[in-house]
Amino acid sequence: MILQGIAFYVFAALLVASGVMVISARNPVHSVLFLILAFFQAAGLCLLMGAEFIAMILIIVYVGAVAVLFLFVVMMLDINFRELRQGAMEVLPLGALVGLILLAELAAVLGGWIVAPNVAAIAGAPTPAIDQVSNTQALGRLMYTQYVYLFQASGVVLLIAMIGAIVLTLRHRPGVRKQNIGAQISRRREDVVVIRKVPTGEGV
Amino acid sequence: MAEFWSGFLLPLIIMVLQILAITVPLLVAVAFMTYAERKIMGAMQMRQGPSIVGPFGLMQPFADGLKLFAKEQILPEGANRIVFYVAPMLTFFLALIAWAVIPFDYGVVLSNINVGVLYLFAISSLGVYGIVMAGWASNSRYAFLGALRSAAQMVSYEVSMGLIIITVLLCVGSLNLTDIVRAQEKVWFCIPLLPMFVMFFISALAETNRAPFDLPEGESELVAGFMVEYSSAPFALFFLGEYANMILMSAMTSILFLGGWLPPLPFAPFTWVPGIVWFALKIAFCLFTYVWVRATVPRYRYDQLMRLGWKVFLPLSLFWVVLTAGVLVTFGWLPK
Numbered sequence: 001m002i003l004q005g006i007a008f009y010v011f012a013a014l015l016v017a018s019g020v021m022v023i024s025a026r027n028p029v030h031s032v033l034f035l036i037l038a039f040f041q042a043a044g045l046c047l048l049m050g051a052e053f054i055a056m057i058l059i060i061v062y063v064g065a066v067a068v069l070f071l072f073v074v075m076m077l078d079i080n081f082r083e084l085r086q087g088a089m090e091v092l093p094l095g096a097l098v099g100l101i102l103l104a105e106l107a108a109v110l111g112g113w114i115v116a117p118n119v120a121a122i123a124g125a126p127t128p129a130i131d132q133v134s135n136t137q138a139l140g141r142l143m144y145t146q147y148v149y150l151f152q153a154s155g156v157v158l159l160i161a162m163i164g165a166i167v168l169t170l171r172h173r174p175g176v177r178k179q180n181i182g183a184q185i186s187r188r189r190e191d192v193v194v195i196r197k198v199p200t201g202e203g204v
Numbered sequence: 205m206a207e208f209w210s211g212f213l214l215p216l217i218i219m220v221l222q223i224l225a226i227t228v229p230l231l232v233a234v235a236f237m238t239y240a241e242r243k244i245m246g247a248m249q250m251r252q253g254p255s256i257v258g259p260f261g262l263m264q265p266f267a268d269g270l271k272l273f274a275k276e277q278i279l280p281e282g283a284n285r286i287v288f289y290v291a292p293m294l295t296f297f298l299a300l301i302a303w304a305v306i307p308f309d310y311g312v313v314l315s316n317i318n319v320g321v322l323y324l325f326a327i328s329s330l331g332v333y334g335i336v337m338a339g340w341a342s343n344s345r346y347a348f349l350g351a352l353r354s355a356a357q358m359v360s361y362e363v364s365m366g367l368i369i370i371t372v373l374l375c376v377g378s379l380n381l382t383d384i385v386r387a388q389e390k391v392w393f394c395i396p397l398l399p400m401f402v403m404f405f406i407s408a409l410a411e412t413n414r415a416p417f418d419l420p421e422g423e424s425e426l427v428a429g430f431m432v433e434y435s436s437a438p439f440a441l442f443f444l445g446e447y448a449n450m451i452l453m454s455a456m457t458s459i460l461f462l463g464g465w466l467p468p469l470p471f472a473p474f475t476w477v478p479g480i481v482w483f484a485l486k487i488a489f490c491l492f493t494y495v496w497v498r499a500t501v502p503r504y505r506y507d508q509l510m511r512l513g514w515k516v517f518l519p520l521s522l523f524w525v526v527l528t529a530g531v532l533v534t535f536g537w538l539p540k
Contacts, residue, residue: 061330
């Protein structure tokens with residue numbers, strides 16, 4: 001129990017510290033690397049709660065795919081930090097507002113937890129006990145039965161986002177030469193090579 | 205005090221010894237993998253391969269290692285010092301920690317977690333960070349181009365790899381690696397899922413940056429790609445990490461498709477051999493095929509590599525997931 005407590009505080013402290021470093025690091029690439037560290041600490045916290053599936057998916061999706069592309073883009077951007085910092089003061093009120101809203105939401109969630117501690121237990125009621133089915137199975141059963149329409153709807157939202165990105169970037173340029181592998185492979189020797197006997201002094 | 209000993213210190217010591225029992229043979233295997241690769245390639249190209257240091261050149265990997273560690277460490281000008289040194293450490297570290305969940309025999313596993321296959325997938329998808337960080341921190345164009353190629357390549361092939369793993373999981377009904385191997389007691393998955401097996405093997409080649417997909421370090425265009433600025437010990441760490449990753453991917457292939465520690469036929473002369481030997485033999489077979497491919501196939505062009513990943517493997521593996529699910533549901537073969 002003590003070990004778990006120590007692990008929790010290590011993960012939580014590192015999570016907050018790397019979160020602070022994300023916004024305070026001078027180099028944007030360092031910021032992304034700290035963001036990845038923060039994802040890892042969050043995954044560790046999920047593991048401590050026994051949510052191993054969520055932890056692994058967090059690492060696979062966010063660290064393994066999203067953050068790679070993020071890093072990819074940030075590394076190639078040519079950002080002028082001085083200009084960036086000058087503009088920061090103008091959007092500060094907006095940022096503060098977003099932060100306040102998030103804080104209020106967190107307070108609402110945690111406040112509900114403290115005022116009525118059994119609410120969480122009622123909400124979690126459809127999930128069977130942890131010793132009967134594993135975490136992953138419980139999640140699957142819930143997601144493909146009770147919440148199947150919401151699950152499908154979120155898939156559709158992602159699909160629309162993908163189509164939107166394609167529509168925004170797709171343009172047909174004339175004169176682009178593309179490799180047609182099927183045509184290349186189906187070429188036969190007799191279609192392209194002609195052997196001729198060339199008489200001396202006459203040419204083809 | 206006695207409680208401290210039996211409740212904390214003793215398990216800790218046992219754990220450290222178990223970890224050593226996995227990593228030390230792994231590093232020895234990595235050393236001899238480099239030797240085997242050179243010998244096999246030599247034989248395939250009608251050369252001798254290393255033959256001077258020790259009997260049959262067996263001491264060659266250790267001579268190479270000593271040479272590497274005795275060289276001068278160079279930090280390129282304008283390089284980002286911390287990221288530059290963290291990158292090879294990360295590569296090496298990731299190649300080692302994945303082995304925590306690999307079952308070597310029934311019950312012989314360091315940590316038998318429920319989501320073993322997801323853990324392996326997560327760790328292998330992190331391998332790209334070592335390369336991207338190395339390429340960026342080196343402050344060199346060759347290294348950076350190698351890193352960019354590698355990032356795009358590994359992300360692309362991970363997608364189809366994930367779908368292939370889902371196909372296997374559909375047939376098993378569990379994410380636990382031990383369960384996956386035990387589900388193959390009747391028939392290895394490489395037989396009913398043969399196209400997936402071939403695609404997984406090719407994706408593994410791309411994921412480990414091996415020939416014919418070794419574009420991140422393609423020496424004919426990028427000198428040595430992302431590791432061009434590295435020398436001495438950091439270079440050795442990259443090298444060890446890459447080979448450990450190859451062995452890991454072979455282990456993953458044998459667990460998912462070749463029946464892990466199971467003997468090829470479930471009766472007498474085969475069952476006498478301990479499971480760990482079968483597992484090692486299967487890994488060795490996969491590694492031999494890696495070298496074989498390297499000695500045979502020329503390097504892909506980059507757009508062809510991307511085309512293969514996105515336009516061939518992704519639709520094909522998606523189709524196969526749907527087909528497998530359909531067959532399992534239609535015939536009522538879904539695992540309980």
